[in-house]
Amino acid sequence: QGGSVASSYATGNIGGGGFMMVHDVCRRDVVCVEYRETAPCAATREIYSKLNGTSRGQLSAGVPGTVRGMALAHQQFGRLTWQSLVAPAVQLAAEGFPIDSSLATSLNGWIKRLGDFPEARRVYSKSDGSPWQAGERLVQPELAKTLRLIADCGPDAFYCGAIADQIVAEMQAGGGLISKSDLAGYQAHLRWPVHGTYRGYEVFGPPPPSSGGIALVEMLNVLETFDLAKKKRESAEGTHLFVEAMRRAYFDRARFAGDPAFTDVPVARLTSKEYAREQAAGIDPHKATRSDELGRELLTKAEGESTTHFSVVDSAGNAVSNTYTLQDSYGSRVVVRGAGFLLNNEMTDFNLQPGATDRDGRIGTPANLVDPGRRMLSSQTPTIVMQGGRVVLVTGSPGGRTIINTVLGIVTNVIDFGMTVREAVDAPRLHHQWLPDITKSETGRISSDVRQQLESRGHRFDEPKKQGDAHSIWIDPATGVRHAAADKRISGHAAAE
């Protein structure tokens, strides 16, 4: 009786950070291993006001959290030795793995655009310079050496030892700020998840510095006040409610969400049923609320398109929902020389221009400004849903700010609209993030007739190519059978052993 896995390999990486939700059957609890990147101690708002939301290079990198995060998860929940846990990664890097067509296309496009990043081009190009084909092996000997050090000497190799020296040398070569003491001082945290209830289910999402758990529970609470199943998912009424719930939760995200060590995030209020009733009462069933009527002072910024999510359930019923990222595809594009791994460009997740205001530009609120040692706000939303004390759904996705709405769609598809997990993952998605005041609706999410009805209520639409890559597992509460659904939008697989 094995577990089920759904995963993708996009850009979760030792040079980045993320959030891991763990349901441990023995503890009968869900906890969050939070390993978000942190601003270096030398970071100032002045330095970072020169960056924008798509910046690359050494300066855009936050202190990576993944290795400490994985070590903390291992220390708390692990049953294998650390060395045997890291060994398969060493082997994959040393012997290579066959790449699929999606990764081949991605690498070929990326390598062409790597003018200023020769180390990244060297590491990820084929030795003869020809384009990658699906099925060819990507071998990474320097990464293998780095991972071997981590396997043999533990996370300190990365934060205090030889790898830390390589990261600091890389910073000095390109004007980056991460220092030895930043690395030595980095800590991952165990945090209590954001918890909510939804139509008899319990929902666990990541707490600040992610906005995911708060926004997800806030939207579910608002939607719970309506009979969604009766309104139908694709109808003008149903879609209107989703968009209005999204708009309000993303407005609150912009106002309140940030690193709890630096800003007071009113989690209890935002996730309360009472607050949801107030929010729901403000929704006009016949008219779209104008986002700029909700608040004029905030800005939004574009986010990147690559993150990795995996969902796992083991034979004992333990569950892991993990999302981790370098921020943009290939992060900062900086490969640490000699160490073979990419650094994140997560500093661009801060509000980089304090106080700046722009309806379709950036957010400038105090809740998420750059400060030394501060964690930047995330939208990552690895989620575990339970019923009667047992896990029923493990889900999450990449996609920057769209992540929270992708997860909202999957949870409601299963609970309100009776879809199987396969149907819930396949179903076209919806996204509204308060500003810009436009709804992104995947092809087929609504008919052209419904779109026209909604446009007459004041909604505006855009059609994205795809939204997210939400590898999910449903555990049938009646039979205990696990159904794993790998999202077909990017890449990844379901597996059982």
Ligand code: DON
């Ligand atoms: O933590 C965050 O919110 C973002 N840096 C996630 C970026 C992302 O998902 C890009 N990928 N598709």
